[in-house]
Amino acid sequence: MNIDFEWPIPPHFERVSSPAANNSDAPCIVSLNDGHKKVGNLLRFDADASVIEFHPERAADNVRIRFSSFKSIRLIHPIELKRLELPLVAGTREGSPIPIKQKCTILFKDGERLISDTVGFVPREIGLFLFLVSVGNNVLRWFIPAEAIASYQIGDKLGQMLIDEKIASADAVNAGLEKQSELRASRLGEYLQQKQLVTKQQVEMALQRQKSMPHLKLGEVLMQANLISDEQLLQALKMQAQNRKMHLGEILIDMGVVSKDAIKRILAQQLGIPFVILAKFQFEPDLIRAVPGDLVRKHMVMPLYRTSTRMVVAMENPLASEALQALAFYTKLAIDPVMASKADLITAIAEFYGAQGERQSxxxxxxxxxxxxxxxxxxxxxxxxxxxxxxxxxxxxxxxxxxxxxxxxxxxxxxxxxxxxxxxxxxxxxxxxxxxxxxxxxxxxxxxxxxxxxxxxxxxxxxxxxxxxxxxxxxxxxxxxxxxxxxxxxxxxxxxxxxLAAPKALSLDAIGLAPPVLEGLKKLAVRPHGLLFVCGPTGSGKTTTLHSLLSHINTRDRKIWTVEDPIEITQKGLRQVQVHAKIDWTFATILRSFLRADPDVIMVGETRDPETARTVIEASLTGHLVFSTMHTNSAVESAVRLLDLGLDPFNFADALLGVLGQRLTRKLCTACRQSYTATDEQIHMLAHEYCFETELQSADIIAEWHKRYAGNGNTLTLCKAVGCEKCDKSGYKGRLGVHELLLNTAAVKEKIHAKANVPELLQTAIREGMRTLKQDGIDKIFQGLTDWEQIRML
Incomplete structure (x- = not known):
């Protein structure tokens, strides 16, 4: 497929034909969000789906990359552009053209900047197409997704260009800017309305006049008023066709071709939308009571009056479809919008509903x-x-x-x-x-x-x-x-x-895992098949951890199914299914269906019964990577509990990759926590707890603590809760994850084969390098994150 057919050309230019113009190759460099760059061929650019299809060099397969995953695409082969000869606009000076080359500055959301010269640009809702200067008349084509851009500026400001080209003097430009500031500062009602509408009867008459007026489109009226050009309207309509939810006026404002005040003036004068002075309007108290303040504040609207079938509301932008739909849905009435100034709306809402941010006790x-x-x-x-x-x-x-x-x-x-x-x-x-x-x-x-x-x-x-x-x-x-x-x-x-937690999954690096646990989980998460459990009581963050694991491996080359009850966190790229027990759409039933749906990875919200456990084992043994949770107290106990459900110990041992046990404990307030030197008695108590029910020796552990936490001195420091305003005098603010990771090593597998009890399996796991929940918690005590009062309850 020839990528050039879908790549735009900047306004006022045409492409010069060349022998390579019809070449289906599109070599490019893709800069990813993580800083890596991939070189290869761009096979498909799908603007509707916000995805590209790309074949990396020395790779066997094509990959699909979403716009949200990369910062830019640069097509390697330059093209030659020729500027079209345009007729001079009346009143412009011959010999003073706007320069072809313009300075281009792009600020990315990660703080990086791109500064170059461009001969043109094409802004789209999906992102920005740039044509950066190369050799001669050649340009390099770049695409930067909208999600990657914090801000951008192309070219100097108009006033500076007029001065530089000697089309206008600096004094004239400054005078124009002062006049512009005066207009922007003036109240909308001062220049939009000759006749003030302050009563219900006046508004009704104005609405009737509006309905009797010939139906005009905003774009046509703006063109008649010489506020936009035919080309600008066409470009805006193309952008609107890609996103029907955006109103044409909003698109034109975003493009920078017309101001918000100009749009308002056209709405009131040319389209006949009434403009109401709210300070003098007589509101209906019952209507104020019927429409909730939260809805009014969210959409910046003010209800004026209603009839049996419709309601009239004042708003700054009477074409804001989202607000109109929300009001119609809530009131079950047709909505007639009229205009009001933003200042009047803020005052009226504050008077009848309370000021924004002001809440009663x-x-x-x-x-x-x-x-x-x-x-x-x-x-x-x-x-x-x-x-x-x-x-x-x-x-x-x-x-x-x-x-x-x-x-x-x-x-x-x-x-x-x-x-x-x-x-x-x-x-x-x-x-x-x-x-x-x-x-x-x-x-x-x-x-x-x-x-x-x-x-x-x-x-x-x-x-x-x-x-x-x-x-x-x-x-x-x-x-x-x-x-x-x-x-x-x-x-x-x-x-x-x-x-619920934020709908986006946290990074695996951001959930507070100790380095050995984090490294172990990352290795398990990329295995092609097997079974990984996350266990802990209700509210211990198991779902958050599972979704962090999925986020770590959620790439376009994997098919990931999840079955959850309920679905709390959503991620792009996952196919998520909700359990409905009333129609026998259970974990086990859905899992069996997944096995016929070509999965690479399966996440099961909870393994709670023998049928689900057997199906989970079957899925992992047939070449799938399976994640699940259990409501158990420890990683070792989870393995024993699964055997108690009647699973075959050999199948289970072959399928199991590991079990992550976790708890959430209170975290010391960083604003008021107080450090102190630990006494010998406290150190020996902590060492005793660290070694309890293990073969570890207290003296060895204390020596290790001195090596890791004492620094240059010979004393160990702990922190205690104090209490301040930020933590409501409790001394604690936020929660902290405490983890243990049981890896299914050869020695652990032997114990599972033998159906070993919890103490036997625990000793083997510790010899294999596992740290228990309490041990991880005590390490976090020495790191100043929590105290013994919280860890002793684990």
Whole structure:
């Protein structure tokens, strides 16, 4: 395939034909994000899929590389470009052309810069095509993906060019810039509107006039006003065709060919979209109460009034489709947008919904609920607060936002019987802490609101339900929560919400593994087949570790299937399947299907029963690399537990690569931790714990600690918790991973064949170089990361 057919040519140029023009070869250099460079042939450039197909030199197979994985492509063969002769625009001076060569500066997101000269460029949504100066009229073609660019500038600013070419004086340019600043600083309403719209009747009349006007397209109007050229419109329409979600006006603004104020002026004057002065408008209080403040702030809109079928809202950009769709979805009404200035919108939203970032305390919200309840309760003898009440919505949002901002891992809503208040508690750094109490009369509405947000059945109270909440749909933060309801006594329900980790997998180097464990895992992760388990209790970070492993090997030449319940972290390149036990779509059933779906790597969310365990073993023995988790206390115990499930010890020993055991423990606050010299008694106690149930000798371990941690002196230093404002006086902030890695060496395999018990297998593993969870934790004590109070509980 000839790559030249898809490579653009800069405006005002044409390519000079050459004998090599139709050559299907496209030698190139691909610069990857990790700093490596690959030389080979570019076979395919797929802009729609954001991927290239590339054949590296001295490689047998082609590879597919996503745009997100490389910084640039440079085609090695230069081409010759010829500048087209364009007619002079009236009023321009002959003999003063804009220079062909322009300075080009690209700042990459990793901090690297590309500085060169270019004869032209073609910006696209997918990235930037550059034509850098080579020899004579030849140019080198580069492509830089948009994901790699932090910013770029091509050419001098227009004013400087006018001065350099003596087309305008410096005084004239400065005067123009001052005038431009004045226009930008002036309020939109001062030059957009001759007649101010301040009432519902005026807005309705203006909307009717707008609907009776001939239908004009924004691009046509901008061209009629001489704000853009035909070529610029055509380029913008091509970019819009590639991404239908972007509005034409936004594309033109991003291209730099028209300003935001010019777009607004055209919308109001030429397209007839009404412009409303919010400071004088009479809002409908019921509508303000019906549309939540989180939605209003997120999209910068202000509801004005509604009819039986539609709602009129003010916004800065009345063509912002995402905002209009969100409002229509929430209100189930058609949305008529009108324009307002940004300053007026900020003022109105702050007045009716509270200022951005300003949140009431939990006590104030509860008090407000009491007030509303008290007003209406005098007329109605039952609970009057419902799950859609505006104050309750803000209360629920505050609970979630506070938990997220305090780095809590879980939120516990505990409904108490009788008139006892509902307790809200957070789990922070593995410890439960009290947050607030909610009066008993609001517990049903509180539970119902959380169920609605999680898309659960609000009428089902007898059985537990599992769900997932995308908080971004309801509030101003991008938070995902895993939600479980649990029936309790007297027909009540508790809710526990886990705040999920960032949707992107962490790097394997970023999860706190000790160097020997990290090195061992990396070696196991690239094996062609076998079985690797990650074990630990609930909440110990097993899923995060598994996805870090997958991220390490997630390349285009591997097919990776995952089966999870639920899917917490997503990665591009993985094919992820959700368990649905109600339709018998279980771990074991899905695993058997995977074996017919040509996998290279399989990740199983949890091995919890004999059927899944046997299928996992079968998958690993038939040439697949399998990762899974288990809820066990240690790596050695996991191996013994699997044999207890009835697995054949020889098949299991042949399949097993290793078991990673892990825990999360509290980390000392780095702002207030205090170092001190350890006493001999403390050192001997730690050494005794380090060697407990092993054949290690305390004296040898103490000597090793002095060698590794004492530095130039002869004393060992420990750190202790103190407490400060940053850690809420607890002395601890954040959590730390503690790990042990059992490798299936020949000696360990023999013990598995013999069905050895836990102590026997543990001694063999330690002789083979394994460090236990407690040993890894004690090493982290000497590193100043935690203390004995946390490690003693392992």
């Amino acid at each position: 939990i006590a104030e919200l509860v008090s407000e609920l009491d007030d509303v309840n008290g007003i209406v309760a005098s007329q109605i003898d039952n609970e009057v607060i419902t799950e859609s009440d505006n104050t309750l919505v803000r209360l629920v949002n505050k609970i979630i936002l506070d938990a997220y901002e305090q780095n809590a891992s879980d939120i516990h809503i505990e409904a108490m019987k009788g008139n006892e208040p509902t307790q809200v508690r957070f789990r922070k750094d593995g410890v439960m802490i009290d947050y607030s109490n909610i009066p008993a009369q609001f517990r049903n509405a509180l539970i119902s609101r959380l169920k609605i947000m999680s898309r659960l059945d609000i009428s089902e109270k007898r059985r537990s339900q599992d769900g997932k909440m995308n908080f971004e749909q309801f509030g101003p933060a991008k938070i995902e929560l895993r939600v479980v309801t649990m029936p309790t006594t007297e027909g009540l329900e508790d809710i526990v919400m886990r705040i």
